[in-house]
Amino acid sequence: MAYDATQLLKMSQVQLDDLFRASPPGDIPNGSAEGTAIIAPGTQYSLPIAQVINHFGWQGKIFDAKKGTLKNRIFAFGFEAIIAKVYKAPSWLDNKECIVLDYSETSLVAHWIRDEIRLIGPGFYLGKVYWAHDRLIDFCLQF
Numbered sequence: 410m411a412y413d414a415t416q417l418l419k420m421s422q423v424q425l426d427d428l429f430r431a432s433p434p435g436d437i438p439n440g441s442a443e444g445t446a447i448i449a450p451g452t453q454y455s456l457p458i459a460q461v462i463n464h465f466g467w468q469g470k471i472f473d474a475k476k477g478t479l480k481n482r483i484f485a486f487g488f489e490a491i492i493a494k495v496y497k498a499p500s501w502l503d504n505k506e507c508i509v510l511d512y513s514e515t516s517l518v519a520h521w522i523r524d525e526i527r528l529i530g531p532g533f534y535l536g537k538v539y540w541a542h543d544r545l546i547d548f549c550l551q552f
Contacts, residue, residue: 411530414445414549418459421451425547426502429535434506435528437474437495442534442550444469444482450547470510470550479510491516493524500525502537502544510536526550 417425425447446462449455468482471489481491492515500507502525510524521541526534532552538545 412533412535412549414459414551415456417447417450417535417547417549418445418455419451422547425450425535428529429500429527429537430503430505432527432529432535434497434508434526435534437477437497437508438472438532438534438550438552439474440552441471441482442469442552445549445551447547447549478515491519493519500527500537501539501542508534524548 420428444463444467445459446467447455448458465485466483468487470479470481472479472495477495479493479495480489482488483490491512493510493512494515496509496511497506498509499505501523507525507527510526512519512522523539524536525539526536529535534550536548536550538548
C-alpha cells in the first residue's frame with residue numbers, strides 16, 4: 410500500500426508502531442526530504458499541529474548518504490541546522506534494523522535526541538523520535 414502524510418496523521422499510535430515494525434530499514438536516503446511531524450496521531454488535532462510545525466518549526470531533512478550525515482531544515486525560511494550522524498543499527502522500538510539519525514555527538518541543542526526511520530513506500534520513510542530513551546513523537550519524510 411502506498412502511504413502519504415495525511416494517511417499517517419489519521420492513524421492511531423498503535424497503527425503507526427505496527428507499520429514501523431513491519432517495514433524494512435531501506436537504504437540510507439540521499440537528498441532533500443519534506444517532513445511532517447505526527448503529534449496526537451489519529452485525532453482531530455494531528456493535522457493542524459503538523460501544519461503549524463511545518464510552517465514555523467521544522468520542514469524536513471537534507472541527507473548526505475556518502476558522508477553519513479544530515480541537516481534539518483528549520484524555521485519559516487528553511488534554515489539548515491542541527492546536524493546528525495546517519496547509520497544503521499537496531500531500533501529501540503523492536504530491536505530490528507533501522508536507520509538511526511543520531512544527534513548525540515553532533516549537536517549541542519539536540520544531543521539527547523535520536524530519530525529512527527524505516528522505509529514504508531518508495532521515497533517515503535516513517536520515523537520515531539526519542540528523547541534519551543523515552544518515545545516522543547513520530548514523523549514522516551517524503552523524498
